[in-house]
Amino acid sequence: MANKILLEVVTPSKLLVSEEVELATAPGTDGVFGAMANHAPLLATLKIGEMHYLNEGNTVSMALSGGFCDVSNNRMTVLAESAEISTEIDVERALKAKERAERRLQEAEARKGDIDLARVQTALARALTRIQIAGH
Amino acid sequence: MASLKDIQLKIVGIKKTAQITQAMNMVAAAKLRGAQQRMEDFRPYAEKFSGVMGELAGAGINPDAFPLMAARPVKKVMLILVTSDRGLCGSFNANLIKAAGRFLKTQQEEGREGCLACVGKKGNAFFKKSPFETLHSSVGIMDNIQMFNARQVGQEVIKLFLEERVDEVQLIYGRFINVAVQRPTMNRILPISTEGLEEAEGGGADEGPKATYTYEPDPEEILNNLLPMFVNVQIMHAMLETGASEQASRMTAMDNATRACKDMIDDLTMVFNKARQSAITAELMDIVGGAEALK
Numbered sequence: 001m002a003n004k005i006l007l008e009v010v011t012p013s014k015l016l017v018s019e020e021v022e023l024a025t026a027p028g029t030d031g032v033f034g035a036m037a038n039h040a041p042l043l044a045t046l047k048i049g050e051m052h053y054l055n056e057g058n059t060v061s062m063a064l065s066g067g068f069c070d071v072s073n074n075r076m077t078v079l080a081e082s083a084e085i086s087t088e089i090d091v092e093r094a095l096k097a098k099e100r101a102e103r104r105l106q107e108a109e110a111r112k113g114d115i116d117l118a119r120v121q122t123a124l125a126r127a128l129t130r131i132q133i134a135g136h
Numbered sequence: 137m138a139s140l141k142d143i144q145l146k147i148v149g150i151k152k153t154a155q156i157t158q159a160m161n162m163v164a165a166a167k168l169r170g171a172q173q174r175m176e177d178f179r180p181y182a183e184k185f186s187g188v189m190g191e192l193a194g195a196g197i198n199p200d201a202f203p204l205m206a207a208r209p210v211k212k213v214m215l216i217l218v219t220s221d222r223g224l225c226g227s228f229n230a231n232l233i234k235a236a237g238r239f240l241k242t243q244q245e246e247g248r249e250g251c252l253a254c255v256g257k258k259g260n261a262f263f264k265k266s267p268f269e270t271l272h273s274s275v276g277i278m279d280n281i282q283m284f285n286a287r288q289v290g291q292e293v294i295k296l297f298l299e300e301r302v303d304e305v306q307l308i309y310g311r312f313i314n315v316a317v318q319r320p321t322m323n324r325i326l327p328i329s330t331e332g333l334e335e336a337e338g339g340g341a342d343e344g345p346k347a348t349y350t351y352e353p354d355p356e357e358i359l360n361n362l363l364p365m366f367v368n369v370q371i372m373h374a375m376l377e378t379g380a381s382e383q384a385s386r387m388t389a390m391d392n393a394t395r396a397c398k399d400m401i402d403d404l405t406m407v408f409n410k411a412r413q414s415a416i417t418a419e420l421m422d423i424v425g426g427a428e429a430l431k
Contacts, residue, residue, distance in 0.1 A: 010184050012283040012372060014177045030352050043191065044352035045361045068362065070188050072349070077184050081283060 003037045006075040007053055009062065011083050016062075017053075024053040024076055026069050035076050042071040048125045050133055051078065061086040063133045065126045089134040098127035140415065143408045147401055154397035160224065161390035168315070168383035174281070175312070175376045185369050191349065192359050201356065203298055204363040205328045212249040214271065214302040215239060216293065216325070218309040218374045219259035220382035221278040226389030228310060228318060228382060229258040235320040236308055240268050251302065255289060255375060271296060281379055286372035293371075294364055297326050309374035310381035316388065318381035325370050328363060 007024045009017040025034040027049025035042070046069055051062045067080035101124035108117050200206050217236045219229045236259065240250035253272040254260035260273045272292045277285045296302045305326035310318045351358055 008180075008184075010181045012178055012181050012369075013174070015180045028352055033352075041349045042352060043188065043349050043355075043358060045358050068188065068358065070184070070191070077188075079181060079184055079188070 004055075005035060005037045005039065005071075007078070008075070009051075009078045009080065009083050011080050016083050016085070017060075019053075019055060021053040021055040024051070026051050026076075026078060027064060028069070035071050038074055039071045039076070042069070044069050046078070046080070048122060048129055050129060051083070061133050063089060063126075063130045065122075065129075084130065084133075086133045089130050091131065091134045094127050094130035094134065098124065098131060101127055140408065140411055143404055143411060147404050147408065150397050150400050150404070154394050154401070157390045157393040157397065161387055161394060164225075164383045164386040164390060168380060168387060171376070171380035171383050172312075175380055178372065178376055182369055182373055185366070189362060189366060192355055192362065202328075202359060202363060204294065204326060204367070207327045207329075208300075208303055210248055210303040212251060212302045212304075213243050214251050214253060214293065214296065214305045216253045216255065216289065216305065216307045216371065216374075217259040217263070218307070218371075218378045219254070219256035220378065221257040221276055222382075223258065224389065225382050225386035226392075228385035228389075229256075232308065232310055232320050233259055233262050235322070236263075237266075239306070239308070239322065253289065253293060255371075256378070271302075278375070278379055278382070281372075281375050283368070283372055286375055287368045289371050290364060290368035293326065294367060307370065307374055310378045310385075312377045312380040312384065315384045318385055323370065323374075325367055328366060 004020040004022055005024065007017055007019055007021045008015065023034055023036050025032055026044075027047050028044045029047050030044070032049070033042075033044065046064060046067045048065050049063075051064045053060055063084050063086070064078070064080045065082045067078065067083075069079070070077045101120055104120045105117075105124060108120055215236055217232065219232050223229065236252070240252075243250040251269040251271050252259075252263050254263060254270055255274045256278050257275040260270065260275050263270055272289065274285060274289055293302075293305055297305060304324065306322055307325045308320055308322045311321035312318055
């Protein structure tokens with residue numbers, strides 16, 4: 001208890017994780033950071049990427065798609081637009097999403113303008129993260 | 137008086153209607169449970185979100201520096217109207233539409249232009265025929281409410297606001313108070329007010345002493361990221377509430393309908409029995425009269 005931090009991962013559809021952990025790392029916009037017990041108060045925005053936490057020797061990985069993170073009072077709250085634990089990821093769907101995003105990216109480059117490039121890129125990033133996490 | 141056959145047919149018909157309304161009542165009850173569950177699931181997110189927003193508001197930011205918080209003279213007001221996609225839920229949608237109409241009319245009387253963004257088929261269908269312009273509509277999404285639906289609406293609204301095509305955005309939705317009561321409720325969502333943020337803090341802030349935060353990146357940057365999300369969260373919240381209210385309202389409406397059907401069946405059965413009895417009496421009289429004549 002004393003050297004653990006309460007990690008909560010919350011998405012609009014549910015409270016995904018609520019657990020005391022030894023270490024948690026999150027993909028901050030300014031770089032990946034980790035938090036352990038009694039971390040100084042921190043408020044950070046997150047980008048699309050991987051998040052891991054360590055508890056009693058087990059590492060759990062998650063794919064996050066943006067959001068932000070609040071660390072205070074020995075508690076780390078991650079608010080993500082979506083988050084998936086590695087074992088729950090539907091790899092096939094992620095692969096399809098990746099293909100679709102790549103195709104659209106090519107289209108977007110071919111005839112600029114009518115496809116929102118930024119959106120396709122985030123979709124691709126999301127799919128890639130998912131695939132990578134699921135491969136662990 | 138209608139013949140025996142006619143009355144019987146009518147009774148059968150009403151019985152079938154009662155069956156349907158009863159089934160709809162049960163379906164609505166089941167869906168309400170789901171909708172309430174989703175509201176429950178969303179609550180931690182909304183609360184935590186508000187907590188962080190409150191934290192930031194306390195960090196001494198200047199509202200005028202943020203386009204989404206800057207108030208300007210209001211020439212055009214936009215109303216986001218959240219209704220259901222389906223009917224047969226009593227006066228639920230009618231109440232929302234009426235409240236929206238009233239609001240738009242008052243705005244007009246006060247010399248401001250009114251326009252709409254409709255979420256849900258019912259409001260969209262109604263205001264299509266009105267003089268008020270509908271700048272955005274999302275229909276067919278209320279059966280399966282997802283965060284990206286709310287985000288779409290949010291992005292559109294924010295774009296209109298930043299392009300100064302609208303100067304203020306209000307949100308009206310059916311607030312779910314309990315199974316029996318749902319009330320049209322209005323909130324201003326743009327420009328975001330600092331009071332709104334501080335209020336939000338009361339809603340979700342943690343107990344314990346305020347700590348000095350490290351911000352990564354700086355508070356302004358974070359707030360710039362969060363403000364649009366705050367709008368989306370509010371829209372999402374409104375959609376979930378409306379979804380639950382719709383089902384609750386349908387449950388009550390269908391319950392009333394089933395009861396009305398039963399009353400009608402009772403009345404008609406009474407009429408039917410009377411008619412049957414008088415027919416028997418008439419027949420007996422005939423037979424007795426005929427026997428009398430043969431003597």
